[in-house]
Amino acid sequence: VPNYFGEQRFGHDGDNIARARAMLAGTEPVGDRHLRGIYLSAARAFLFNEVLAARIQAGNWDQALSGEALMLAGSNSFFVAEAIDATLQARLAAHDIHPSGPLWGEGEPPSRGAAHELEAAIIARHPDLAAGLAAEGLRQERRALRLIPRELSVEVIEASVWRLRFCLPAGSYATMVVR
Numbered sequence: 146v147p148n149y150f151g152e153q154r155f156g157h158d159g160d161n162i163a164r165a166r167a168m169l170a171g172t173e174p175v176g177d178r179h180l181r182g183i184y185l186s187a188a189r190a191f192l193f194n195e196v197l198a199a200r201i202q203a204g205n206w207d208q209a210l211s212g213e214a215l216m217l218a219g220s221n222s223f224f225v226a227e228a229i230d231a232t233l234q235a236r237l238a239a240h241d242i243h244p245s246g247p248l249w250g251e252g253e254p255p256s257r258g259a260a261h262e263l264e265a266a267i268i269a270r271h272p273d274l275a276a277g278l279a280a281e282g283l284r285q286e287r288r289a290l291r292l293i294p295r296e297l298s299v300e301v302i303e304a305s306v307w308r309l310r311f312c313l314p315a316g317s318y319a320t321m322v323v324r
Contacts, residue, residue, distance in 0.1 A: 146291065146292050146294070146321060146322050147197055147201060147206060147290065147291060147292070147321065148197070148288065148289050148290055148291055148292040148317060148321070149194050149197055149318070149321045149324075150190035150191075150193060150194055150318065151318030151320045151321055152320065153318075153320070154186065154187055154190045155187050155190070155191070156183075156187065161183060161184055161187035162187055162188065162191050164184050164187075165184035165185065165187050165188040165191075165274065165277075166188075166273055166274065166277075168181065168184050168277075169188070169273060169274065169276075169277025169278070169280070169281070170273060170277070185278065185281055185283065188249075188274045188277065188278055189248045189249050189250075189278060189283070191271075191274065192247065192248075192249045192267070192268060192271060192274055192275065192278075193246050193247060193248055193249075193288055195267050195270070195271070196246040196247060196263070196264055196267045196268075197246055197290055199263060199266075199267050200244070200246070200263065200290060203263070205244075206244065206290050206291065207237075207244065207290065207291045208237070208244065209226060209229045209233055209234070209237055209242075209244055210229070210244070210258065210259040210260040210263070211226070211227065211228060211229060211257075211258040211259045211260065212225060212226070212227060212256050212257030212258025212259055212260045212261050213225070213226050213229070213244055213245070213256060213258075213260040214245045214254070214255045214256045214260065214287050215233070215237075215242040215243065215244065215245065216242065216243045216244075216245045216287055216288075216289045217241070217242060218240055218241050218242065218243060218293075219314070221286070221287070223245055223255070223287050225255050225256065225257055227257065227258065240293050243289035243290060243291050244260075244289070244290045244291065245287040245288060245289055245290060246264065246287070246288055246290050247264055247268070247285065247286075247287065247288075248283075248285070248286040248287065248288055249268065249274070249275055249278045249279070249283070249285070250278055250279060250281075250282075250283030250284045250285045250286065251278075251279040251280075251282060251283065251284065251285070252279075252284070252285050253285070254285050255285065255287070288316075292313065292314075292317050292321065292322070294311035294312065294313060294322055295311065295312040295313075296310065296311055296312045297309075297310070297311040298310045298311070309322070309323065
């Protein structure tokens with residue numbers, strides 16, 4: 146499933162993004178470290194979700210593009226694939242590696258080629274968030290674009306009532322699997 150950040154990351158009525166924008170612009174200073182962290186996290190999640198949405202619309206969210214930063218399953222490690230060959234395609238199909246999107250921060254993202262162009266076009270739509278996150282000193286990081294639930298089972302209780310059971314890695318959202 147697409148590895149979106151869930152709605153709860155964005156606060157009541159999505160207010161955390163507006164507050165992040167105001168904080169980063171300096172129009173609403175936030176002295177509380179915890180709140181600052183929440184707003185910065187929401188801004189990064191928003192940009193990631195925008196990239197993922199664009200990849201879904203393009204039909205390539207679960208495919209590797211040239212220059213893709215491919216994440217190793219079960220880790221935060223990644224490598225950049227300049228070209229996508231049969232070996233990488235097989236690893237992608239086996240869920241050993243995953244396409245990734247940016248968790249924005251200072252510096253250049255590691256992606257190159259087609260993957261970088263797509264990410265750059267999306268991030269350019271939100272220069273205030275991108276510049277603000279970089280100015281805050283956050284590092285560029287990556288997050289897998291797709292999520293593979295483990296131990297998935299579905300039990301039909303009634304025609305319109307189902308019980309889902311699954312395991313997810315830390316940082317992923319059950320609400321996205323249900324969605």
